[in-house]
Amino acid sequence: MDRLASTTGLLELVRCGMNALICAAAFWCLPAQPAQTSPAPAPARPAATNAAERAPSGEVPNPALRQTAYLITNSLVHVTAHDPEPELSSTDPYEMLLNVGRQQRAQKNFTLAKRNFVALLQGPGPDQLKRAALLELATMAQEQNELAKAQQLYAQYLRRWPDDPSVPEVYLRQGLLFRQMGAPVMALAKFYAVMSSALTLKTGNVDxxxxLVLHAQAEIAETHYLQGNYKEAAQFYRRLLKLEAPSLNRAAVQLKLIRSLAALSHHAEVIAEAQDYLQRYPRAEAQAEVRFLLAQALKQSGRKAEALKQVLLLLETQLASADQAHSEWSYWQRRTGNEIGNQLYEEGDYLNALTVYGALAALDSSPAWQWPVWYQMGLIYERLGQPQKAAELYSQILARRNELKTATSPSLGTVLDMARWRKELLEWQNRASPTLSTNWPSTAQLGSP
Known part of the structure; x- marks a missing residue:
């Protein structure tokens, strides 16, 4: 079996991948072909009795790829390139051997599965089944995290059947493997090879x-994004959004575009894209994250009032949904309020900071969350010259001191001690003479964190 995975496979990968970069570069400029312009379907064929008859060479991709389509899923695309195919029974001994191997692979019995697939490759069975067996071996190597061996097996497939209709998808799978192996340049070469090979094949299903081409385009954008090449990623996400492709997850693509623009500090573009996203997808789970990015961009652009409006809108909105969605929503509420509130406090905009902290305190009544927020609000009231309101907040913390026994955060004891100290300091200042009180610095200056 090891002879099947010869080392010449990787050299072939490099050659094919780099050639593909040259011949596929113009593909992005082509609009997606509408479904109604596809060639008329061929007349129906009689029911087949085995895989070789159901999938003659040059007409459809290898069924082995359809059965492992889960390996090429992408959140930017709603579906894979494959349509569902019903399981058909067969009495052909070679196809029965293939099916047994597939069942053994699904059951993680890799030793027996490998033995059956190798027997198919070395036996006199139909060529179509040999192709399926080789793809099954590559899939099995991938599932066992033997990524280099999987690459070699895919390369061997391309050498033996270079005109096979499954070639574009094999390139796609190689690209995903290369990215997983930490070779983004080779991954990009393979994704471009998907497009170039799809253009040159003269047979096959157009849809x-x-x-597959749409999937490859999405993976090119994702590869740049994962590498932190946000400028290139933003360019490719924009190109994807210009395509008229029903299977494209446009909300997910636009979210990645907004994240890329935010990483580049392109505030004006973030504002435009985020506002458009919120208008298009008002019920999207990512709405909270988009509002956070929008608020940050508005704040950095000097549009403080608009940023504050977005923050308060997010903090005051409740999400009644699945636990995971609610957890993500809560995370973005807290992060948005914390970051914007702290920025306003550091800039001396105490009134707006107080508004944000007040909304934050209402999110969660647990001591770990509410006590630090109340303490920060007390500091703000001191700076605003309202010691009575500050003392009320410190008293609220002290009144719940018994909850410290069940609290899990060790820092809460420190918050409790600081609230007690500041309240005592305010009481001492209130009892002191007006002259002494005037000559001493404010309590906020004495103990501000």
Whole structure:
């Protein structure tokens, strides 16, 4: 079996990948082909009795790829390139051997599965089943995290059947493997090879190839994003959004575009894209994150009032949804309020900071969350010259001292001690003579964190 995965495979990968970069560069400029312009479907064929008859060479991709389509899923695309295919029974001994191997692979019995797939490759069975067996071996190597061996097996497939209709998807799978292996340049070369090979194949299902090309385009953008190349990623996300592709997850693509622009500090573009996103997808789970990025961009652009409006809108909105969605929503509420509130406090904008902290305190009544927020609000009231309101907040913390026994955060004891100290300081200042009180610095200056 090891002879099947020869080392010449990687050299072939490099050659094919770099050639693909040259011949596929112009593909992005092509609009997605509408479904109604596809060639008329061929006349129906009689029911087949085995895989070799159901999938003659040059017409459809290898069924082995359809059965492992889960390996090429992408959140930017709603579906894979494959349509569902019903399981068909067969009495052909070679196809029965293939099916047994597939069942063994699904059951993680890799030793027996490998033995059956190798027997198919070395036996006199139909060529179509040999192709399926080799793809199954590559999939099995991938599932066992033997990524280099999987790459070699895919490369061997391309050498033996260079005109096979499954070639574009094999390139796609190689690209995903290369990215997983930490080789983004080779991954990009393979994704471009998907597009170039789909253009040159003269047979096959047009809809299948269109979906593969869209998937490859999405993976190119994702590869740049994952590498931190946000400028390139933003360019490719914009190109994806210009395509008229029903299977494209446009909300997910636009979210990645907004994140890329935010990482580049392109505040004006973030504002435009975020506002458009919120208008298009008012019920999206990512709405909270988009509002956070919008508020940050508005704040950095000097539009403080608009930023504060977005923050308060987010903090005051409740999400009644699944636990995971609610957890993500809560995370972005707290992060948004904390970051914007702290920025306002550091800039001396105490009134607006107080408004944000007040909304933050209402999110969660647990001591770990509410006590630090109340303490910060007390500091603000001191700076605003309202010691009575500050003392009321410190008293609220002290009144719940018994909850410290069940609290899990060790820092809460420190918050409790600081609240007690500041309250005592305010009481001493209130009892002191007006002259002494005037000559001493404010309590906020004495103990501000």
């Amino acid at each position: 299948y190839y269109q979906k």
